[in-house]
Amino acid sequence: MADKSEILAALAKVGLPDGGDLVSRDMVRALTVEGDAVRFVIEAPDADMAARMEPVRTAAERAVALVAGVSKVSAILTAHGPAAKPQAPPSLKVGRHPEPQAGPSKPAGVKRIIAIGSGKGGVGKSTVSSNLAVALAKEGRRVGLLDADIYGPSQPRMMGVSKRPASPDGKTIIPLQAHGVTMMSIGLMMDPDKAIVWRGPMLMGALQQMLGQVEWGELDILLVDLPPGTGDVQLTLCQKSDLTGAIVVSTPQDVALLDARKALDMFKTLNTPVLGLIENMSMFVCPDCGSSHAIFGEGGVKAEAEKIGAPYLGALPIDLDTRLAGDAGTPVAAGDGPMAAAYRHLARRFIDGGMA
Numbered sequence: 001m002a003d004k005s006e007i008l009a010a011l012a013k014v015g016l017p018d019g020g021d022l023v024s025r026d027m028v029r030a031l032t033v034e035g036d037a038v039r040f041v042i043e044a045p046d047a048d049m050a051a052r053m054e055p056v057r058t059a060a061e062r063a064v065a066l067v068a069g070v071s072k073v074s075a076i077l078t079a080h081g082p083a084a085k086p087q088a089p090p091s092l093k094v095g096r097h098p099e100p101q102a103g104p105s106k107p108a109g110v111k112r113i114i115a116i117g118s119g120k121g122g123v124g125k126s127t128v129s130s131n132l133a134v135a136l137a138k139e140g141r142r143v144g145l146l147d148a149d150i151y152g153p154s155q156p157r158m159m160g161v162s163k164r165p166a167s168p169d170g171k172t173i174i175p176l177q178a179h180g181v182t183m184m185s186i187g188l189m190m191d192p193d194k195a196i197v198w199r200g201p202m203l204m205g206a207l208q209q210m211l212g213q214v215e216w217g218e219l220d221i222l223l224v225d226l227p228p229g230t231g232d233v234q235l236t237l238c239q240k241s242d243l244t245g246a247i248v249v250s251t252p253q254d255v256a257l258l259d260a261r262k263a264l265d266m267f268k269t270l271n272t273p274v275l276g277l278i279e280n281m282s283m284f285v286c287p288d289c290g291s292s293h294a295i296f297g298e299g300g301v302k303a304e305a306e307k308i309g310a311p312y313l314g315a316l317p318i319d320l321d322t323r324l325a326g327d328a329g330t331p332v333a334a335g336d337g338p339m340a341a342a343y344r345h346l347a348r349r350f351i352d353g354g355m356a
Contacts, residue, residue: 015056017053022042040064041078057077074335101240109219112220114246119230119260131322132343135333135343136221143219143223144175146184149225150198151196155183155225156188157326160178163176164189165188173213173214175214230266238267246274251279251280251300252298257300276305277311278313278315280318282301282318283315311353313350319338322339
């Protein structure tokens with residue numbers, strides 16, 4: 001088993017963007033060594049610096065992995081002190097009637113756009129979207145995440161961001177970075193305690209802005225977390241955007257599959273290829289005895305994929321750590337453990353299948 005002094009010596013070689021190293025600047029917290037597994041927290045002095053330190057976190061994990069006796073490393077990046085004061089909203093009106101466009105398009109520099117949808121709410125679509133985005137980023141892909149759930153945006157909370165995006169000219173929007181992912185959400189532009197009460201055309205215009213006015217940069221893949229159902233946002237995205245395809249997330253029980261079939265039919269009607277189905281909350285593994293329980297049924301999504309001839313991308317269990325991580329703003333895929341491994345496997349399916 002590695003000694004803590006050896007690990008600290010390795011971390012002392014990891015430099016910071018503004019000088020010094022992790023140890024001399026006293027940023028290492030909660031260092032634990034359990035067998036060949038090492039876990040620690042990197043605590044930045046403020047949220048602004050934490051936002052720039054993802055490369056440092058990655059470098060720290062690599063440095064510790066080189067220590068003799070270490071085979072597993074997990075580093076979590078956090079910030080000390082009070083949250084930054086909210087900035088004034090950019091001088092940009094969000095939510096307007098859509099502008100005419102010649103045909104389907106996609107942001108410059110974005111290779112693929114993949115929509116992640118579901119027929120109903122509560123199946124964990126947003127959780128899958130955020131964790132898949134992080135897992136793909138950890139596999140070396142340049143990933144964007146667009147939260148298109150206008151009425152109920154949840155990605156800011158799940159990805160641990162609350163800062164308002166900048167708008168230097170009142171037209172372009174600078175997205176935020178979190179866990180190696182470039183992200184944007186309508187929830188970052190509006191008061192989080194206020195309901196968004198918009199008619200369909202304003203929803204369509206807002207989505208058009210999120211795609212066309214955000215400076216996404218060079219991305220291998222842009223994941224779009226859709227709202228539940230088959231409404232205006234889905235229609236606008238499929239008709240106005242050059243989509244690579246769509247992924248449908250469902251739980252195994254019959255009532256969820258009824259609505260998932262409607263989502264599948266919608267994508268078929270709109271000529272959007274269905275790239276695969278993901279079964280979420282497939283089973284619960286008891287943390288005390290290790291037994292598995294298919295509390296929402298078993299095999300329903302796989303059977304549906306076989307029925308329509310679409311790829312079955314895998315099953316994800318229902319898991320307490322996933323919920324806790326999402327609520328804390330650090331997706332479980334950003335760390336280590338069985339669920340992180342499950343999302344890593346799912347990300348490899350995307351990469352090996354040419355989707356990312």
